[in-house]
Amino acid sequence: MPISRRSLAAAALALVLPLSACGSGGDDGGPTDASGKVEGDITFQTWNLRANFKPYFEDLIADFEHTYPGTHVKWIDQPAEGYPDKLSADAAGGTLPDVVNVSPDLVAPLARAGLALDLDKAAGTYRSEYLPGAWASHRIPGMKGTYAFPWYLNTGPLFYNKALFEKAGLDPEQPPKTYDDLFSDALRMAEKSDGQVATLANVPTIEDFGRYGVPLMNRQGTAFTFNSAKGVELLTRYKELYDAKALDPQALTATPESAGKKFLTGAVAMNPGSALDLGNFKKNAPSLYRNIGITDQITSTGHVNMYVMGVMVNSRTRHTPAAVAFAHFVTDARHQMSFAKKVAIFPSTAGSLDDPYFTKEDGTDETRVRVAAAKSLKNAVNYTPVLFSDQMKTALRNEVAKALQGRQSPEEALDNAVNAADRLLRQG
Known part of the structure; x- marks a missing residue:
């Protein structure tokens, strides 16, 4: 997947996944035991990574084949556009690769169709190598097991304008x-x-x-629950902000770009961002840049949100030991660290975020943001339910807007959003 993009919708996948679909290894499927000899030909599919990282993956594959003589990895890279449709077609046609780059929302329908190997059973020995929140991110509500190795992570700290905090009589060092x-x-x-x-x-x-x-969803994965009293409380408090103009009046139609402009001009005091934004502030808003503060995401649970990408093993591969070994090889600490130094992502392996690369500043904006984000990732979780689709996100946003405008109560808004999400969930 492109590093800077959010994961694409998985709705198309859920429509046409027969349980008889099989991997490139053949129609009979393969064993779920990964303890055998690592050998055989396997296919590895990534998500729009060849253009920028071809040498990295070619070297990684060569290293694997040298480490495990008798293996051969065929690398396939698919474009970003239409990736869920491609996975759906491959699953239905029996041509799903042995090792597949997925996001949690894309692995969910594959796991439910029996096409994703349960790594708790087949590769549970590797579990301790990863951050607990990252390993848990590819679990599916209503199912036992973990269905992909966690790969790279991302998150973002919050920027805040210290001058605006001080002007309001707030401590600029205590956001x-x-x-x-x-x-x-x-x-x-x-x-x-x-x-x-x-x-x-x-x-x-x-x-x-x-x-x-x-609580966002029940444990069975059959219904959403964010319309609880706790959810209504949160939306009620946002309504208070909106009425007091503490939430920008244009927030209902805001985009990341428009919100960024509001922050740039001093109309908004806090906004998420990246090192690229710091460079923009330095060039176009030097007074803001001199007063910029960086803090963690707001959270009342003690855990910030993270976005995670994974590597799934096709349960129907004929070469389970080789496929599991390669998926682990791609995502082990050494290779994740190497990849993280080539692009602005973070490794999901335990201990990696303690490396000086993620803990020591060197005076650059890029490092300043990287250190702040890495610190928050150690105990981060992926809050977005793997079954929460883009259509559901739109339904929630629309109902929230009505509540903020006073067209319906927060309770009515969340009941409507949950009903819409549950209806979409049942449609599959």
Whole structure:
């Protein structure tokens, strides 16, 4: 997958996945025991990575084949556009590769169709090598098991404008950490600025509900639960921010670009971002750059949100030991660390984030953000339910907008959003 893009919708996958689909190894499938001899020909599919990282993957494959004589890895790279459709077609046609680059939302329908190998059973010995939250990210509600090795992670800290905090009488060295802190500081910011400065420019997303401590889905994976009293409480508090202009009035239609512009001009006091944004501030808003603060995502659970990519093993491969060994090879600490130094991502392996590369600043903007993000990832979790589709996200956003505008109560809004999400879930 492209490093900078969010994962694509998996809806197409859920439509046409027969349980008889098989991998490139053949129609009969293969053993789930990965303890045998590592040998044989396997295929490895990535998600739009060849253009920028061809030498890296060619060297990695050569290293694997040298480490395990008698193996051969055929590398396939698919374009970003239509990747879920391609996985669906391969699964239905029996041509799904042995080792596949997936995101949690894409592995879910494959696991439910019996096409993703349960790594808790086949490769549980490797579990301790990964961050607990990363290993858990490819579990599927209602199913036992873990269905992909965690690969690279990403997250983003929050930027805040110290000058605006100080002007509002808030301590610029003590930005809000929890939602309680955030709501208190935001209301004060709006009051002190006569509604001219909002603290946030975005409406709450499913990740916000997760970070607030709202249970998002039942354990069976059959229904969403973010319309609980805790969820209603969060949306009610956002409504208070909106009414006080502590939430930007244009938040209902905001994009990352428009929110970024609000922050750049001083109309908003906090905004997520990256090292690229710091460079933009330095060039186009030097006064903001001199007053920029970097802090963790807001969370009341003690865990920030992370985005994770994985490497799945096709349960129908004829060469299970080789496929599992290669998937682990791609995602082990040595290779993840090497990959992280080529692009702005973070390894999912335990201990890797303690490396000086992620802990020591060198005065550059890129390192400043990398160190801040790496620190928060050690106990991060992927809050977005793997079964929560883009259509469901749209439904939630639409209902939240109605509640903020006063067209319906927060309780009605979340009931409607959950009903829409459950209906989409049943449709598969």
